[in-house]
Amino acid sequence: MGDRPLKRRLIQLASALIYNANMAGFGKGELYRGATKGLCVPGLNCYSCPGAVAACPLGSLQNALSRLPRKAPLYVAGFLVLVGLTLGRVVCGFACPFGLIQELLHKIPTPKIRKSRWTRYLSWLKYGILAVFVVAIPVWYAWTEGYPLPAFCKYICPAGTLEGGWSLVAARPEYRGVVGGLFGWKSAVCIAVLVGCVFCYRAFCRFLCPLGAIYSLFARVALVAVRVDKRLCCECGLCVERCKMDVRRVGDRECIHCGECRAVCPKNAIYFGREKRICQPAEENGCSVSER
Amino acid sequence: MTRKNAARLLIAAAGVLALAAGILQGDMQDTMRKAVRLCLECVGIG
Amino acid sequence: MSTSGRKRLLRIGALILAAALCLGLAACGGHEDVPETEKTPETEAAPEAEKEPAPEEEQEEEPEEEEEPEDDLVGQRYSDFTGQLLGGGEFTLSEHEGKVILLNFWASWCGPCVREMPAFPRLIEKYGDSLALVAVDLDEDAQTVADFIEENGYDFPVVLDTDGAIGQLYPTMAIPYTVIIAPDGTIAATSLGANGADEMFEHYSEAIDAALGQE
Numbered sequence: 442m443g444d445r446p447l448k449r450r451l452i453q454l455a456s457a458l459i460y461n462a463n464m465a466g467f468g469k470g471e472l473y474r475g476a477t478k479g480l481c482v483p484g485l486n487c488y489s490c491p492g493a494v495a496a497c498p499l500g501s502l503q504n505a506l507s508r509l510p511r512k513a514p515l516y517v518a519g520f521l522v523l524v525g526l527t528l529g530r531v532v533c534g535f536a537c538p539f540g541l542i543q544e545l546l547h548k549i550p551t552p553k554i555r556k557s558r559w560t561r562y563l564s565w566l567k568y569g570i571l572a573v574f575v576v577a578i579p580v581w582y583a584w585t586e587g588y589p590l591p592a593f594c595k596y597i598c599p600a601g602t603l604e605g606g607w608s609l610v611a612a613r614p615e616y617r618g619v620v621g622g623l624f625g626w627k628s629a630v631c632i633a634v635l636v637g638c639v640f641c642y643r644a645f646c647r648f649l650c651p652l653g654a655i656y657s658l659f660a661r662v663a664l665v666a667v668r669v670d671k672r673l674c675c676e677c678g679l680c681v682e683r684c685k686m687d688v689r690r691v692g693d694r695e696c697i698h699c700g701e702c703r704a705v706c707p708k709n710a711i712y713f714g715r716e717k718r719i720c721q722p723a724e725e726n727g728c729s730v731s732e733r
Numbered sequence: 734m735t736r737k738n739a740a741r742l743l744i745a746a747a748g749v750l751a752l753a754a755g756i757l758q759g760d761m762q763d764t765m766r767k768a769v770r771l772c773l774e775c776v777g778i779g
Numbered sequence: 780m781s782t783s784g785r786k787r788l789l790r791i792g793a794l795i796l797a798a799a800l801c802l803g804l805a806a807c808g809g810h811e812d813v814p815e816t817e818k819t820p821e822t823e824a825a826p827e828a829e830k831e832p833a834p835e836e837e838q839e840e841e842p843e844e845e846e847e848p849e850d851d852l853v854g855q856r857y858s859d860f861t862g863q864l865l866g867g868g869e870f871t872l873s874e875h876e877g878k879v880i881l882l883n884f885w886a887s888w889c890g891p892c893v894r895e896m897p898a899f900p901r902l903i904e905k906y907g908d909s910l911a912l913v914a915v916d917l918d919e920d921a922q923t924v925a926d927f928i929e930e931n932g933y934d935f936p937v938v939l940d941t942d943g944a945i946g947q948l949y950p951t952m953a954i955p956y957t958v959i960i961a962p963d964g965t966i967a968a969t970s971l972g973a974n975g976a977d978e979m980f981e982h983y984s985e986a987i988d989a990a991l992g993q994e
Contacts, residue, residue, distance in 0.1 A: 444785055457757050458768050471952065472768075472769055472770070472771060472952060473769070474769040476765065477769040478764070478765045479765035479768070480761070480762035480763060480764075481764070487776065488767070488768035489768075489771055489775075491774040493768075493779075495768075496764045496765070496768040497768075500767070500768075501767070501768075503763045504763070504764070505760065505763065506749075508763070508888075509889070511926070512758060512760070512763075513757030513981065514755070514760070515751045515752070515758065516751070516754075516755025516756055516758075516759060516760030516761060516764065517755070517764070518755070519747075519748045519749065519750070519751030519753070519754070519755055520752060520753030522747060522748035522751065523745070523748040523749065524744045525743055525754065526741060526744050526748060527762070534736060535747075551749070556978055558741050573750075582890075587931070588890045588893040588894055589775075589888050589889075589890050589893075590890050591890075594775055594776060595775055595777055596777065597774070598777075600750045601776050601777060602776075602777060606776055606777055606778050609771070609778065610778060611747050615950075615971065616773070616778060616779070616953070616971070618971070619773055619778060619779030619971050619972045620778060620779055621754060621779055623774065623777050623778070623779060624777060624778050624779060626777075627777035650764055659744075659752045659764075662741050663738060664741070664743060680756065689744055692820065738883070740932075747794070754796050759920075760788065762920075763888070766888065766917075766918040766919060767888050770886065770887070770889075770917065770918070770950055770951070770952060770953070770954055771953040772889040772890065772891065772892070772953075772954060772956070773954075773971070773972045774888060774890060774891045774972065775889070779971075779972040
């Protein structure tokens with residue numbers, strides 16, 4: 442029973458290491474230039490991070506959108522659709538380095554801000570950020586001003602500040618002259634997010650992350666997920682109570698599929714993976730899906 | 734086939750088509766070019 | 780699932796970590812930890828997925844970023860190159876020695892690069908024949924650059940550095956990056972980043988004036 446959290450933690454760690462395999466880049470403040478940088482990783486990992494060996498899907502999306510109307514963002518959109526369809530927010534729970542960082546920060550012993558209906562309301566904010574900073578602003582600027590403006594990367598993304606901004610400015614003295622108000626703003630945002638996550642579990646994921654917002658759209662169709670077997674479920678609600686995310690049901694759009702709810706289910710009704718099918722000969726259709 | 738599976742198939746097809754079309758129009762190169770250089774303002778430095 | 784299951788899990792975890800570390804080590808290759816010369820770390824970084832061509836070997840001894848905050852290039856001689864001009868023909872930097880040269884590195888996907896460009900025609904108009912201005916586009920293909928230049932109606936010289944070879948000669952990891960070269964061939968000033976055409980027009984004018992005054 443205690444092995445599952447360990448397994449997830451190891452996968453998170455492995456993802457973080459693989460996305461940032463260019464360890465040498467950190468010390469020198471030098472970006473990796475290999476061809477793998479044309480590939481996107483599923484989680485949030487700034488491609489201006491010296492360690493990054495691939496591209497951030499959000500950054501790539503904003504830039505691809507900037508090429509409208511000449512080019513549609515097909516590659517990045519296709520990538521996000523396929524990842525969303527296969528894994529959905531399993532990415533959040535298993536393959537996002539920034540998610541890992543937030544979880545580790547939350548382990549620092551302080552009083553914690555529990556979830557409530559207010560945090561559930563606040564969870565809608567990330568869709569607004571997606572619509573405005575990831576989509577609307579880049580498209581609008583490209584169309585009207587003729588230059589790309591990746592607004593989420595530029596003004597908000599704390600992963601970019603942490604992995605790219607701070608590490609580059611630290612490694613390269615010549616960038617310090619360029620640093621100004623924007624860097625100050627982003628650093629403040631990053632610090633606020635990191636501190637916030639100490640008190641509020643995965644605050645960035647729940648309230649701000651546009652990538653999580655995108656993947657959450659696939660919650661109903663994702664192939665791999667944490668699910669409840671409705672034949673076994675007694676509707677006690679312990680799973681939702683135990684969950685630190687703002688879920689209404691296990692596996693909904695706020696679920697990051699960490700599986701911690703499995704430990705408290707008295708009926709062992711929660712499972713991880715593909716849908717189970719139940720086949721009742723009496724039924725007309727034969728088989729149906731056993732899922733809440 | 735359930736409605737859900739039909740939807741999944743459709744989404745998968747759309748995703749694969751978009752991905753392929755994107756690669757054919759050179760999107761991977763675009764992504765790479767953007768990822769190997771640093772536009773300082775784009776990442777919030779300067 | 781007790782001790783044997785746990786052992787197996789830990790073994791799997793260790794394998795994953797080992798694989799990731801191997802990837803990481805492969806990525807950094809076997810280079811020395813000497814901070815002065817950051818030359819060609821890319822070649823070691825990705826032996827299979829190599830994008831950088833041979834021109835790195837021809838690269839002059841140009842110590843790029845060192846520990847001091849001042850840009851090393853100032854006071855150094857510039858690195859000459861010959862490149863393909865957008866629209867045909869060749870551009871050789873040394874042919875313009877004797878004038879103040881404004882050498883700009885940019886790309887069409889880089890917002891600040893694009894935003895400062897309206898300053899270039901203004902600078903050309905202001906300084907006329909005493910200024911040679913060239914904008915080297917990094918990594919992009921001719922069509923992309925041509926579309927951009929046409930849309931914006933610029934007519935200053937644009938060099939296509941599709942394989943990044945010219946970019947290797949200068950510290951162009953971060954753009955926009957501009958070098959002001961004095962008439963005697965020494966680098967008078969460098970500029971990293973850009974704050975819009977108006978501000979950059981003033982900024983470059985100052986640098987060009989200073990370089991002209993050096994005669």
